Amino acid sequence: MSERVPSRDELLAMAYVDGELGDEARAELERRLASEPALRREVSALKKLEVLARAAAPREPQDHEWAALAREPLQRAGLALGWTLAVAGVLVLVGGGLWVLFTSDAPLWLKLGLGALVAGGALLFLAVLRARLRVLPHDPYTGVER
Amino acid sequence: MSADSNAPPDPGGPGGPGDLGLKDPAGREYEAEMEARVSQWMAEAKHGDVQAFDRLTTALRNRAFQLAQSWVGSREDALELAQEAFLKTYKARDTYREGEPFLPWFHRILRNTCYSFLRQSKRLRPASLSSRSQEGEADWEIEDDEGAPEAGLEGEEQAALFWKGFKRLSARDREILTLRHFHELAYADIARRLAIPEGTVMSRLFHARARLRAALASHFGDELGPREREQAKERS
Numbered sequence: 001m002s003e004r005v006p007s008r009d010e011l012l013a014m015a016y017v018d019g020e021l022g023d024e025a026r027a028e029l030e031r032r033l034a035s036e037p038a039l040r041r042e043v044s045a046l047k048k049l050e051v052l053a054r055a056a057a058p059r060e061p062q063d064h065e066w067a068a069l070a071r072e073p074l075q076r077a078g079l080a081l082g083w084t085l086a087v088a089g090v091l092v093l094v095g096g097g098l099w100v101l102f103t104s105d106a107p108l109w110l111k112l113g114l115g116a117l118v119a120g121g122a123l124l125f126l127a128v129l130r131a132r133l134r135v136l137p138h139d140p141y142t143g144v145e146r
Numbered sequence: 147m148s149a150d151s152n153a154p155p156d157p158g159g160p161g162g163p164g165d166l167g168l169k170d171p172a173g174r175e176y177e178a179e180m181e182a183r184v185s186q187w188m189a190e191a192k193h194g195d196v197q198a199f200d201r202l203t204t205a206l207r208n209r210a211f212q213l214a215q216s217w218v219g220s221r222e223d224a225l226e227l228a229q230e231a232f233l234k235t236y237k238a239r240d241t242y243r244e245g246e247p248f249l250p251w252f253h254r255i256l257r258n259t260c261y262s263f264l265r266q267s268k269r270l271r272p273a274s275l276s277s278r279s280q281e282g283e284a285d286w287e288i289e290d291d292e293g294a295p296e297a298g299l300e301g302e303e304q305a306a307l308f309w310k311g312f313k314r315l316s317a318r319d320r321e322i323l324t325l326r327h328f329h330e331l332a333y334a335d336i337a338r339r340l341a342i343p344e345g346t347v348m349s350r351l352f353h354a355r356a357r358l359r360a361a362l363a364s365h366f367g368d369e370l371g372p373r374e375r376e377q378a379k380e381r382s
Binding site for chain 2: 006011015021052053056058065070
């Protein structure tokens, strides 16, 4: 099925509403509108669509939104670097600390206690992270802006 | 509408929009001025003037945003994609051919940027053969996303209904309706932007509006004309 070819009157009505007709053609169409209800209906429907589209036009972004967007790559890069350094620091400190602890002469109860604390903390963190990542796509509040 | 004056003028044909008595496009100064200005700025940017590119971006970014939003829906995505299109344009500034109109070139970059995004998020698929235009050119269906563009407070409910219908349209219908209704471009300007004949603009615009009217008929049936209401009834 292909698109039907629009009639001359349909194109005239459209061009009239879009302000594309020359003076003569516009005057001729306006004369016809007085006596042709079908043509009048078509023009009226197109005008209503025009008004509706104008009312629905997306709100244009404000200057501050563009400015925020321009700052964003820098902020994102800063955040990514910050997180990477922080996570690396925690891993080095925890890993190194545990190594030092377990190879030292510290009492066994201290080694086991600290080991359990670190392992428990890591497990809790991973469990919370996993749960959060699973519900994130369905979280209705992620798009809420202040 | 009288039958004798109703012979179709084949608006999409090579002969142009037929003898409809359209205005002389030379009378439309604004868009030609804008085209000349941004083309000049792009040429200056090509020669290293960063401020010229800033001026160009400021002049065009809201229009770019509106087009991007008509394709992708989300305001945040549209903002980022418009920004990305300007970035790509700047990176490709050496390939810009001076003296050629900038706007059609930028339009293609913006469209490709948005289509790539939609493809990556698996929301773009080829339209069925039945929805091919008279030109036989392939079109794209866009899968709906959540939410609708944010319009002004006035007529918010009507705007929401409008976008519900708008999002049922293909990529090409959305493009031409945005250029006409939101950017308020004349047929001749749309023709230059999309590099198609003015008659094809009229034909595409006619069919895009007919589909939009049909999509809106369930909400605005009485207002948008009996033909479209009948089409909507047939579909349901």
